[in-house]
Every structure is written in C-alpha cells, then in structure tokens.
Amino acid sequence: MAVYTELNDSDFKSLLVDYDLGQLAKYKGIEGGIENTNYFVTLKSGDKEDEYVLTLFEELSYEELPYFIELNQWLSERDIPVPYAIKDRNGIGLKKVKNRPAALQPRFYGDHVGQTELTPEHCASIGKVLGEFHVAAEDFYLKRQAHRGVFWWRRESELIAPQLPEADAAMLKEEVIRFDQLRENPGDIKSGTIHGDLFHDNVLFQGTQISAVLDLYNAATAFLLYDLAIVANDWCCNPDGSIDADREQGLLKAYAQARPFTKDESAAWPILTCTAAMRFWLSRLIPWLDENSEQKLKDPDELKRILIYRRENPGKLP
Ligand SMILES: Nc1ncnc2c1ncn2[C@@H]1O[C@H](COP(=O)(O)OP(=O)(O)OP(=O)(O)O)[C@@H](O)[C@H]1O
Numbered sequence: 001m002a003v004y005t006e007l008n009d010s011d012f013k014s015l016l017v018d019y020d021l022g023q024l025a026k027y028k029g030i031e032g033g034i035e036n037t038n039y040f041v042t043l044k045s046g047d048k049e050d051e052y053v054l055t056l057f058e059e060l061s062y063e064e065l066p067y068f069i070e071l072n073q074w075l076s077e078r079d080i081p082v083p084y085a086i087k088d089r090n091g092i093g094l095k096k097v098k099n100r101p102a103a104l105q106p107r108f109y110g111d112h113v114g115q116t117e118l119t120p121e122h123c124a125s126i127g128k129v130l131g132e133f134h135v136a137a138e139d140f141y142l143k144r145q146a147h148r149g150v151f152w153w154r155r156e157s158e159l160i161a162p163q164l165p166e167a168d169a170a171m172l173k174e175e176v177i178r179f180d181q182l183r184e185n186p187g188d189i190k191s192g193t194i195h196g197d198l199f200h201d202n203v204l205f206q207g208t209q210i211s212a213v214l215d216l217y218n219a220a221t222a223f224l225l226y227d228l229a230i231v232a233n234d235w236c237c238n239p240d241g242s243i244d245a246d247r248e249q250g251l252l253k254a255y256a257q258a259r260p261f262t263k264d265e266s267a268a269w270p271i272l273t274c275t276a277a278m279r280f281w282l283s284r285l286i287p288w289l290d291e292n293s294e295q296k297l298k299d300p301d302e303l304k305r306i307l308i309y310r311r312e313n314p315g316k317l318p
C-alpha cells in the first residue's frame with residue numbers, strides 16, 4: 001500500500017517534456033513508504049542511463065511544499081546528501097502529476113541498515129551528518145512550525161487520553177507539560193531547522209558511511225537537540241526499549257564535533273529524549289486506535305518502552 005497513486009507511461013512522459021533529461025526507459029513503484037508515493041525512474045540519453053526518484057506528495061499541499069523544496073535545495077548546495085527537486089527548463093522544481101504535487105529528484109545509491117545491525121560506527125556517522133545538517137541550515141531563511149509538534153501533541157494527547165489506560169494517559173500528559181515548561185525557559189538551548197523524522201530507515205549507507213538522508217517532510221523550526229533525541233531513541237535502542245550506551249556515545253560525540261552542545265542543552269537532554277519518544281508513541285497510537293485507518297501500523301509499544309526507559313534512566317550528554 002505504498003504506491004497510493006498509480007502512474008502510467010503517459011503520466012511520466014507528460015512530466016518529462018518539461019525537462020531535458022532524456023527519454024523514459026522504465027519506472028518502478030517503491031514499496032515501503034508511508035506518506036508519499038515514490039517511483040524509481042530510468043531515463044535514457046544517447047547511450048547513457050540515469051536514475052531518478054519521482055515523489056508524489058500525498059499529504060502535504062502545494063502551499064506547504066515550498067518550504068521543503070527550498071530546504072532540500074539549500075542543504076544539497078551545502079553538501080548535505082539530501083535529494084532535491086530538479087528544476088525544469090523554466091526553473092520550476094515543484095511540479096504537478098495526476099493532480100498531485102510532485103518532485104523529480106536524483107536517485108541516491110546505498111543500502112538501508114536494519115535496526116539491530118546498527119553499530120557505534122553507524123551512529124557516529126549519523127551524528128556527524130546531523131551536526132553538519134544543523135550547521136548548514138543555520139541561516140536557512142524560511143521557518144516552519146512542525147505539523148506534529150507542540151500544538152499537535154497538546155491537542156492529540158487530550159483527544160486520545162480517554163482511549164488509553166490511566167497510567168499511559170498520565171505519562172503522556174506529563175511529557176506534554178514537561179516540554180511546555182522547558183519551552184517557557186529555554187535558556188541557551190539552540191533552535192534551528194530540524195529533520196524531524198531521522199529514523200534509520202530514512203538513511204542510506206555505503207558501508208558505515210552515509211550516502212543519503214531522505215524524507216525531510218517533517219522538517220521544521222525547533223530545538224536542534226530534540227532532533228538529536230529522535231535519532232538517539234531510534235538508532236541506539238535495544239528491543240526492550242533500553243538504550244545502548246556505546247551507540248549513544250558514538251552518536252553524541254560525533255554530533256558535538258560538528259556542533260558543540262550549549263550549557264542548558266545538558267540539562268534539557270533527559271527531557272527532550274522523553275519528548276521525542278512521546279511524539280512518536282503518539283503518532284503511532286493514533287492510527288493504531290483508529291480502526292478505519294489505512295496507514296501501515298508501526299508498533300506504538302516500541303516507543304512506549306523507550307519512553308519508560310528514558311524516564312527511569314535520564315541520559316547525559318558527553
Ligand atoms: N532520492 C532517493 N534515492 C534513492 N532511494 C530513495 C530516494 N527517495 C526515496 N527512496 C527510497 O524510497 C523509500 C521511501 O521514501 P520516503 O522515505 O521518502 O517515503 P515516505 O513515504 O515518506 O516513507 P516513510 O514515511 O515510511 O519514511 C526510501 O526509504 C528509499 O528506500
């Protein structure tokens with residue numbers, strides 16, 4: 001159920017007339033995504049074949065997309081390995097295909113690494129790239145409130161609470177309040193442009209080196225450390241929800257080389273690791289509890305276990 005919009009030859013051909021990239025050779029739907037429809041597209045120009053990825057945005061609207069199109073372009077120009085919308089002959093990157101917003105992007109090569117295969121070296125690689133991402137985006141000129149950020153989780157945690165066991169509802173509420181308190185007194189915690197969903201399945205590797213950071217469609221303006229907490233929870237966790245210290249130290253030390261931590265960030269880390277776990281626990285709970293939801297169901301309990309562990313074992317920045 002990952003290719004939500006089926007395309008045929010003529011859909012591709014009518015898009016490609018706006019570019020000088022070559023003739024359509026073949027295309028193939030990409031399985032596994034949740035939010036968007038993606039196709040690998042092969043174009044032939046003389047003897048040369050090049051591969052691209054066509055994304056059709058199934059959730060984000062035309063009005064919302066320029067932020068992401070500009071951000072990907074910005075980061076890519078600063079050597080962060082992210083896909084970006086290739087501009088057509090008229091300088092337009094955000095296109096329309098089958099009445100959906102769409103972007104044709106370069107294909108990156110590399111492999112996904114399974115969660116249980118992640119090593120401290122993989123975690124150091126993502127720490128370095130995320131630190132560089134945050135630094136590269138420092139002067140990015142657009143701002144965006146996350147669509148699954150503080151206002152969303154305040155509202156959704158209230159709505160969902162009656163469907164949860166009392167202890168779960170209370171834990172959710174506490175984390176919403178703890179974040180609000182931190183937000184009122186942020187001190188020198190740095191805000192900037194975050195990826196917002198940097199789970200390991202949004203990265204491609206060549207060996208232990210990162211070849212691509214994908215799926216920036218949760219990017220927003222927020223605490224940079226919250227972004228790092230999302231990564232730490234996913235990349236450094238064990239199946240029981242505990243955090244592997246070697247992987248986490250690898251991540252944090254490599255990140256700090258690109259962007260050193262500020263004083264108040266050390267105190268905020270234990271809270272933000274909980275906020276990050278709460279955010280994804282909640283976004284997984286919503287479709288899980290909605291019997292009409294067609295979204296692929298990711299297990300909310302994975303994030304609940306991480307949240308419980310984080311609450312009982314406050315982490316420390318190096
Ligand atoms: N530019 C690219 N180069 C190579 N592979 C890509 C590219 N873009 C997407 N893919 C492949 O397609 C998969 C799905 O893409 P993406 O994560 O953007 O979709 P999504 O629907 O937002 O998925 P999810 O929400 O599950 O992360 C990626 O995990 C990757 O394997």
Ligand SMILES: N[C@@H](CCO)C(=O)O
Pocket residue numbers: 034197199280283284298
């Ligand atoms: N990365 C998210 C899904 C896509 O936003 C999760 O694992 O819940």
